[in-house]
Amino acid sequence: MKTRFITRHYDPAAAARLQSEGFSRPLAQVLAGRRIVGKSEMDTGLAGLIPPTALPHAAEAASMLADALEKGESVAVVGDYDCDGATASTVAYQGLRLLGFRPEKVSWFIPDRMSMGYGLSPVVVDALTEKYGRPDIILTVDNGMGSVEGVARANQLGIRVIVTDHHLPGEYLPAAACIVNPNGPDGAGAPGNLAGVGVIFYVLIALRAELRARGAFAAGQQPKLSKLLDLVALGTVADVVPLDRNNRILVAQGLKRLRSGRGSAGLTALYTLANQNKRDISQISVRDLGFTLAPRINAAGRIANMEIGIQCLLAGEANATELASQLEDINDQRKALERSMQEEALDSLSDADIEHRMSLVLSHPDWHQGLVGLVASRVKERTHRPVIAFAPTKNGLLRGSGRSIPGLHLRYCLSRIDTMFPGLILRYGGHALAAGLTIRGDGLEQFRDAFEKVVSENISPELLTEDIVVDGALAPEEISFGLIREIDSVVWGQSFEAPLFANEFDIVRQTPLRGGEHLKATVSTAGQHFDAIFFRHSTPLPGRVKLAYRLDVNEWMGRKSLQLMIENAEE
Known part of the structure; x- marks a missing residue:
């Protein structure tokens, strides 16, 4: 796979202004490259949130829920089985309780991934009513x-x-009493980058305003929905939605609650277990949300049942550690299964003639349905090709998950195949870069050919060379703990990526780790040496090479040292 570095364009005038406002030269350039023109845009106070009145039909949903509360009606929350869906379900359940719904009037239900699939299907409606009785209202979160x-x-x-949802609508809209979706037909001008958990949080804010207008409580005595912001932050980061300013405020405020010890007992326990008590919750970062907590919540929905995930999010001090331990065990199972599946997937690439293919479609009779998305993601990273991985279902079908590369809209490709070969795809949905689908059990080869054809028609060969966007080079004196602290003070994420720098380095020494799975190195620039590590890279680096890297602090035996986290080597 070819890799080339492209330096991100930035406005020098904006960078100069940011530097005059107190940012260092490197961070000022980084922020200017993300279209920030002044320090005020980096303010993460709650007052900067887009108001709920900007979200179409949020007031209508709030009015319906307020009526239900006054009439003593019941509400059943139906969520998704991923981290966004779990946090959204928890926020909905806890938020309705905070705003006055009695415990017996609010319930939650998460479809089983394997037997029920995604969303509010007729099977889910029947299972829900069988479990809880017929509710007056079903409130969907992150689906519908x-x-x-x-x-x-x-x-x-x-x-x-x-x-309440944030996914793109299909050809037909459901005949719901109310639809709240910033990406729906009426979403122009709405905060469209909200995750599912962000949408329901906005609906709860609108509900509080409606109840306040009805005299349910005075403004100074209203329930504090800010208690839910740690969950909003986790779901927002986990769903990899663009971190525009609105989402950065939500995430920053959620992190603030967690760092101050006011967050969910379940999240705190999960973080403590995952870090083996080596790091206090006051040190939690955006990266911890995305790479430590989210995978552990997601693991429940992938290979077990998301009920345990929500129970952990709802837990009090008494049972938080026990539930977190169960999630930790489930995540260990997930990692073992995923490692085995990835090895099988990567082994199969030797027969795939990658250089002469635009796409890859993989399948294995022993693969787990809940993990094929992770396999597709890893193979996509390795090959820089759109990838779909399939696993068999109990009823003889194939359920797949796909990951794409910039420039190829995956859901559009599936729509084209569905039009060209009616009946081959039984169900599909998703976004530009990720999608899920189910096909006939005997349709794998036909789908592989169809996918290759559609991808070939909609992608140019140059897109198969991976472009790594970098933020320029650092002078040796800028590679410092001070810059790390400055970078760590900012909320980074999707579409507001953490800084990635690139320099030419001499490789002083390099040593393989864990049987050659990783590479540890000492690199040099302008006569100064730095420790570096290149995860999931086994090929020795040339004597002089341009590396893309992030700054990191390595902690070992109580000692902190600066190291470069190598992301890519230009080829």
Whole structure:
């Protein structure tokens, strides 16, 4: 796979202004490259949030929920089985309770990934009513836009449905009583980058305003929905939605609660266990949300049941550690399964003739349905090709998950295949860079050929060379703990990526780690030496090479040292 570095464009005038406002030269350039023109744009106070009045139909949903509260009606929350869905379900459940719903009037339900699939299907509606009885309202979170049949089934049973979602609508909208979606047909001008958990948080803010207007409580005595911001932050980071200013505020405020010890007992326990008591919660970062907590919550939905994940998020001090330990065990199982599947997937690449293919479609009879997305992601990283990985279902179908590369809209490709070969794809959905689908059990080879054809028609060969966007070079004296602290004070994420620098280095020494799985090195620039590590890279580096890297602090035996986390080597 070819890799080339492209230095991010930035406005020198904006960088100069930011530097005059107190930012260091490197960070000022980084922020200017992300279209920040002044220090005020980096303010993460709650006052900077876009108001809920900007979210279409949030007030309508709030009015329906307020009516339900006054009438003593019941609400069942139906979520998704990923981290965004779990946090959204928890926020909805806790938020409704905070705003006055009695415990027996609020319930939550998460479909089983393997037997029920995604979203509010008729099967889910029937399972929900069998478990809890018929609710007056079903409130979907992080799903529902594609639930045409499920909403119809709920309507048939006399259940009103409020859909809160952020996914793109399909050809037909469900006949719900209310749809709140910043990416829906009426979403122009809305905060469109909200995750599912962000959408329901906004609906709760609107509900609080509606109840306040009805005299339920005075402004100074209203419930504090800020208690839920740690969960909003986790779901927002986990779902990899663009971190525009609105989302950066939500994440920063959630981290603030966690760092001050006011966050969820379950999240705190999970963080403590994952770090083996080596790091206090006051040190939690955005990266910890995305790479430590989110995978452990997601593991429950992938290979077990998301109920344990939500129970952990809802836990009090008494049972938080026990539930976190169960999630830790599930995550260990997930890692072992994923490692085995990835090895099988990478082994299969030797027969795939990658250089002459635009896409890859992989399958194995022993693969786990809940982990094929992780396999597709890892193979996509290795090959820089769109990848779909399939696993068999119990009823003889193949369930797949795909990951794409910039420039190729994966959901559009699936739509084209569905048009060209009716009946081959039984169900699909997703976004530009990630999608899920189910196909006939005997349709793998036909799908592989169809996917290659559609991808070839919609991608140019130069897109198969991976472009790594970097933020320029650092002078040796700028590679410092001070710059690390400055960078760590900012909320980074999707579409507001953490700084990635690139320098020409001499390789002083390099040593393979863990049987050659990783590479540890000492690198030199302008006569100064730095420790570096290159994870998941086994090929020795040439004597002089341009490296893309992030700054990191390595802690070992109580000693802190600066090291470069190598992300890529230019080829």
